[in-house]
Amino acid sequence: MAGGSAGEESPGIGSDRRLGIILGASRFPNLRHDSPRLGAAFARSKAETSRYLKRLCEDMLDCFDSPQLPNALCLRIAKFLEQHPLATDLVVYYVGHGGFLGTQEYFLACRATREQQKHATGLRVGDLAASIIGSFRNRRVYLILDCCFAGTAADSFQAGSDDLIAKQSDRLPTGVSLLNASSREEAAIVPEGGARTMFSECLLEVLKQGIPSRGERLTLREVRNAVADVVTKRYPENAVRPEVHSPRQRDGDVADIPFFPNPAYVRPASKDATALVARTADQFAGLYNFPASLDGKGECIGIIALSGGTCQESDLQKYFTAINKPVPSIKYVSVAGTPPETADYAAGHLTFEVEICGSVAPAARLVAYRAPNSTTGFVEAIGAATSDDENQPGVLLITWGASESNWTRQAIEAMQRALVGAALRGMTVCCASGDQGAIDSLFGTRAEVDFPASSPYVLACGGTSLRIVDGEHRDEIAWSRGGGGASDVFPQPDWQGEGISVRDADGSLKTGRAIPDVSAHADPDVGYRAFVRGQWKIMGGTTAAAALWAGLICLINQAVGRRPAFTHQDLYRYYGPAGALRDITVGNNGAGRHPGYDAGPGWDACTGWGSPDGVALVLAAKLRDRFRALESPPPASPPPPNVETSKRESVRKPSRSRMVRRRDRQARP
Numbered sequence: 001m002a003g004g005s006a007g008e009e010s011p012g013i014g015s016d017r018r019l020g021i022i023l024g025a026s027r028f029p030n031l032r033h034d035s036p037r038l039g040a041a042f043a044r045s046k047a048e049t050s051r052y053l054k055r056l057c058e059d060m061l062d063c064f065d066s067p068q069l070p071n072a073l074c075l076r077i078a079k080f081l082e083q084h085p086l087a088t089d090l091v092v093y094y095v096g097h098g099g100f101l102g103t104q105e106y107f108l109a110c111r112a113t114r115e116q117q118k119h120a121t122g123l124r125v126g127d128l129a130a131s132i133i134g135s136f137r138n139r140r141v142y143l144i145l146d147c148c149f150a151g152t153a154a155d156s157f158q159a160g161s162d163d164l165i166a167k168q169s170d171r172l173p174t175g176v177s178l179l180n181a182s183s184r185e186e187a188a189i190v191p192e193g194g195a196r197t198m199f200s201e202c203l204l205e206v207l208k209q210g211i212p213s214r215g216e217r218l219t220l221r222e223v224r225n226a227v228a229d230v231v232t233k234r235y236p237e238n239a240v241r242p243e244v245h246s247p248r249q250r251d252g253d254v255a256d257i258p259f260f261p262n263p264a265y266v267r268p269a270s271k272d273a274t275a276l277v278a279r280t281a282d283q284f285a286g287l288y289n290f291p292a293s294l295d296g297k298g299e300c301i302g303i304i305a306l307s308g309g310t311c312q313e314s315d316l317q318k319y320f321t322a323i324n325k326p327v328p329s330i331k332y333v334s335v336a337g338t339p340p341e342t343a344d345y346a347a348g349h350l351t352f353e354v355e356i357c358g359s360v361a362p363a364a365r366l367v368a369y370r371a372p373n374s375t376t377g378f379v380e381a382i383g384a385a386t387s388d389d390e391n392q393p394g395v396l397l398i399t400w401g402a403s404e405s406n407w408t409r410q411a412i413e414a415m416q417r418a419l420v421g422a423a424l425r426g427m428t429v430c431c432a433s434g435d436q437g438a439i440d441s442l443f444g445t446r447a448e449v450d451f452p453a454s455s456p457y458v459l460a461c462g463g464t465s466l467r468i469v470d471g472e473h474r475d476e477i478a479w480s481r482g483g484g485g486a487s488d489v490f491p492q493p494d495w496q497g498e499g500i501s502v503r504d505a506d507g508s509l510k511t512g513r514a515i516p517d518v519s520a521h522a523d524p525d526v527g528y529r530a531f532v533r534g535q536w537k538i539m540g541g542t543t544a545a546a547a548l549w550a551g552l553i554c555l556i557n558q559a560v561g562r563r564p565a566f567t568h569q570d571l572y573r574y575y576g577p578a579g580a581l582r583d584i585t586v587g588n589n590g591a592g593r594h595p596g597y598d599a600g601p602g603w604d605a606c607t608g609w610g611s612p613d614g615v616a617l618v619l620a621a622k623l624r625d626r627f628r629a630l631e632s633p634p635p636a637s638p639p640p641p642n643v644e645t646s647k648r649e650s651v652r653k654p655s656r657s658r659m660v661r662r663r664d665r666q667a668r669p
Contacts, residue, residue: 028096108145174254215258219257278526284521369384434449560625
């Protein structure tokens with residue numbers, strides 16, 4: 001639930017939470033048509049498709065060549081999906097043999113399937129549909145079938161999911177769409193001497209090369225049309241043309257939603273080419289006037305690393321050598337049970353954060369708190385940082401989150417208790433505000449904010465788009481996809497004051513906790529250069545903005561010599577009104593079907609108080625500390641910094657229509 005997307009490889013990757021499931025087998029030892037030649041092609045097709053999906057999806061379940069019977073496979077799939085309740089999209093890829101149990105009922109063969117017991121040992125598509133939709137309703141499923149007579153699967157999938165599909169939400173275009181290697185009447189083909197199946201070979205070519213005439217993302221229908229063209233040109237005599245089928249859905253056809261990254265897409269050239277040059281985090285720190293005399297020595301930044309991410313040492317070595325800075329000291333703390341297996345997406349996300357924090361505060365110690373991607377893991381990771389007496393982080397970076405409506409009341413309350421603990425320890429929690437504008441969702445229609453960014457105990461970091469001309473800071477505007485607005489869960493805290501207000505598109509006043517508090521450059525079109533998974537990438541999102549602020553607050557703590565040196569009260573009563581930040585007055589965050597909120601003088605709901613002026617903020621923090629020393633002594637039991645102590649601290653109870661089933665919630669970056 002990445003409140004902030006790392007924005008790598010294609011804009012939006014990571015904004016939605018994508019899962020993958022691989023099914024099929026290389027051997028069918030109990031079927032008549034088991035063939036070593038076909039099995040080798042199935043295995044190669046699976047291996048290459050799996051590599052692609054690992055880069056596309058946050059987490060994957062690989063059931064290929066599993067010896068389990070179909071009922072056990074369905075249970076395994078359901079449990080996997082239950083562990084990711086905040087995921088938005090699912091890609092299921094099957095390669096192998098498809099056939100019929102009767103005149104109409106269609107099944108997919110698995111390694112355990114037996115010729116004489118197909119009804120009991122074949123994976124019925126209807127059962128697969130029930131397992132998927134039962135655990136993944138109100139979301140999008142892309143089923144890719146590379147097998148004979150695959151077109152029949154649409155009818156079976158519809159029969160298994162019809163009742164559940166009919167109950168879907170009106171908020172998102174949701175449902176199921178199938179990309180099939182063959183029609184209802186045709187057999188799929190492995191070309192003579194081919195290393196892969198015909199369909200998978202052509203599909204991977206399209207996905208890896210892209211379509212030059214299309215946009216940043218490709219729809220399933222566009223992919224199908226391009227695959228059909230490649231198949232026809234390459235195999236004119238025995239081409240089997242793929243098909244797209246979409247069972248009944250809500251709010252449009254899933255097959256027409258832009259989904260797959262398009263490597264061939266080229267962004268339009270800017271009139272000012274120098275404004276669109278990506279830079280490393282230390283260069284952005286220079287543009288924001290971060291004090292060069294401070295390096296974060298003696299300070300520690302904690303990073304919440306869900307899904308078990310770890311950095312590759314070679315990536316960090318390459319990056320920091322390139323910017324002529326030392327590789328930062330990073331320690332991993334595993335919490336919430338056995339350390340989870342590192343996922344490619346999570347590892348890349350963490351590496352990006354470490355490179356930014358290490359660029360801004362090179363002498364600071366970094367600690368990554370690794371935990372499973374669930375509410376329990378999230379809460380325990382924050383708790384581990386709070387109780388870490390050895391490392392004692394003064395700043396905690398959180399770039400994972402989800403729309404408030406995707407959290408249960410119980411989960412929000414558990415997170416709040418953990419965040420209060422962080423505030424009591426004097427930690428400043430920097431949190432990404434989200435990368436889908438005022439609606440906090442790629443396809444939503446209603447204004448909503450991201451949690452935990454909406455918590456009164458975190459510093460919510462929004463996004464701007466910074467243009468640089470001749471190496472100087474110029475023309476900074478609100479980033480259209482930066483999250484912001486007013487909470488439906490938390491009332492407005494006292495420190496925000498009466499001057500902070502949010503009006504919705506209909507003019508109605510929203511009275512909840514308003515975000516963001518601050519902002520920084522997040523636009524991936526003019527992104528941050530990062531070295532991730534062995535190559536240079538251009539990345540962005542409010543992940544970058546939050547990490548940049550985490551590094552700056554580390555420097556402020558070093559300069560002032562106490563924690564927290566940067567509080568909400570100081571921001572809203574002193575730093576913001578005094579002009580210690582760069583006020584952003586142009587642009588808005590209307591990235592979707594909601595017009596968003598406009599930037600303007602002072603605080604606004606798309607950039608907060610604005611982007612940082614490092615030297616000005618350090619000076620203001622030092623002056624504020626001197627003024628504080630001259631003020632009357634605090635009461636015997638002062639309230640903890642950054643903690644809202646009024647009666648309005650309680651969490652509002654979500655309306656009945658917005659309550660969701662009580663279960664562990666996964667976070668999305």
